[in-house]
Amino acid sequence: MAGIYIHVPYCIQKCGYCDFYSIIRLTSKEDFVATLIKEIEIRKSALVKEGIQTIYFGGGTPSLLSIDELGRIYKALKEHFDISNVQEVTIEVNPDDVTHDFLKSLKNIGFNRLSMGVQSFNNKILAFMNRRHSADQAKNAVQIAKQAGFNNISIDLIYGIPNMSMECWRDSIDQTIDMDVQHISAYHLTFEPDTPFFTKLKRNEIQEIKDDDSLQQYNLLVKRLTEAGFIDYEISNFSKPSLESQHNSNYWKGNNYLGLGPSAHSFINQVRSWNVSDLNEYISLVNNAKNFSEQEELSFKDIYNETIMLGLRTRKGVDLKQLKHDGNPEILSHFSKELKINMAAGNVYEQEGFIRISDDKKFLTDKIISNFFIV
Ligand code: SF4
Structure with missing residues (x-):
């Protein structure tokens, strides 16, 4: 949905x-x-x-x-x-x-x-x-x-x-x-x-x-x-x-959404797009049947970073099955390496197939997420 x-x-x-x-x-x-x-x-x-x-x-x-x-x-x-x-x-x-x-x-x-x-x-x-x-x-x-x-x-x-x-x-x-x-x-x-x-x-x-x-x-x-x-x-x-x-x-969860109006962002089938951030331009472009948004297709790396960022912010955590499904060998090996380090540091733990941030480390969520990122 x-x-x-x-x-x-x-x-x-x-x-x-x-x-x-x-x-x-x-x-x-x-x-x-x-x-x-x-x-x-x-x-x-x-x-x-x-x-x-x-x-x-x-x-x-x-x-x-x-x-x-x-x-x-x-x-x-x-x-x-x-x-x-x-x-x-x-x-x-x-x-x-x-x-x-x-x-x-x-x-x-x-x-x-x-x-x-x-x-x-x-x-x-x-x-x-x-x-x-x-x-x-x-x-x-x-x-x-x-x-x-x-x-x-x-x-x-x-x-x-x-x-x-x-x-x-x-x-x-x-x-x-x-x-x-x-x-x-x-x-x-x-x-x-x-x-x-x-x-x-x-x-x-x-x-x-x-x-x-x-x-x-x-x-x-x-x-x-x-x-x-x-x-x-x-x-x-x-x-x-x-x-x-x-x-x-x-x-x-990474589900599709459509954003309408100036500056609104959309994410549909791994393509991210964003409307022009200026109301006058938006009105003029839409009414003159011109292109009013830009878009980019997410790479494996983008999808991985996004899955980590969005998942680790939630109590439910990052779904390992989804990560394995969407990732490639290089990305999965990077993730495994970081997972080991961050588990040893007590930053995250695994439960029921999900990786979650430890309760006492939640305030450091952004920092922990950045540990996992591929730049
Ligand atoms: S400037 Fe407008 S959009 Fe921004 S926080 Fe204030 S009321 Fe909300």
Whole structure:
């Protein structure tokens, strides 16, 4: 089963840490929606042999589209893809876009899962990150979502933020637990090039937090959430039993997905492609029947690296059978050598045909993954 991702390229303001493609002028919304619907039609054969299991509206801020615009996009998906067996339809929403009527209408369209960009329950931290909502707005939004009938809600959090104390982080985790949601994604802040935070870092206006503090914040996150009944099914993702994000799990399993909209990435039958990351260019190219994406076929080495990277981030681990099936002798011999070294170091272990990262080494996941990479 495959997934469809829709990229909505609008935000009201840019958050300090974010490098996702979006613009802050909303005047082109109508052209964007019409062009996206055109792309849906153009690419209707991309997943023709597969049923669609998940649909995900991300961005940007999809909740900046109106119900009419979202409904038209969903209708086009219905017309051109087999979504009759779709199980999970997620939309990312900003807390201050949430109203009861808006969410009720989302349900009527077919959305059954919300992903809320809360990031913190501390107003000073929210202001520092240039988020446009307050902690109270986030709490209200979750309550409104429940009243509107959503019973699959995910909250995003960020840790590793300069000058954020352990108390502040603990409080955000605990308030998230109190919200009684089904899923939490928690990412360590990274300083991506071309973001305001990156510029501040280079100018010495802010500093990265110490590795020890990062580790403590991660450990606290895992401890608190697992005590509250969440399963850390991926290094940054926690869910109540059986409520993992199906859409993201499909990525991690290496299943096919089709990305639509500017800057959206697709992965279909070992070919990766990406749409142009500029809204005006996207609109012009799609409407003039010109090529609006680039692509590359993955080599054995790429597939191996991707299998390691995605698999080791998950609790389930890397499937040895799949690795042997997809690999060639050279790759498998490299893997065996690294496996021996990393097992001896206690970094990974084997269980039921899967290679998994040891619990006490999870914070070092990225480093351990890089041990296995072929460059
Ligand atoms: S984090 Fe979300 S709301 Fe903030 S700029 Fe990025 S896409 Fe927009």
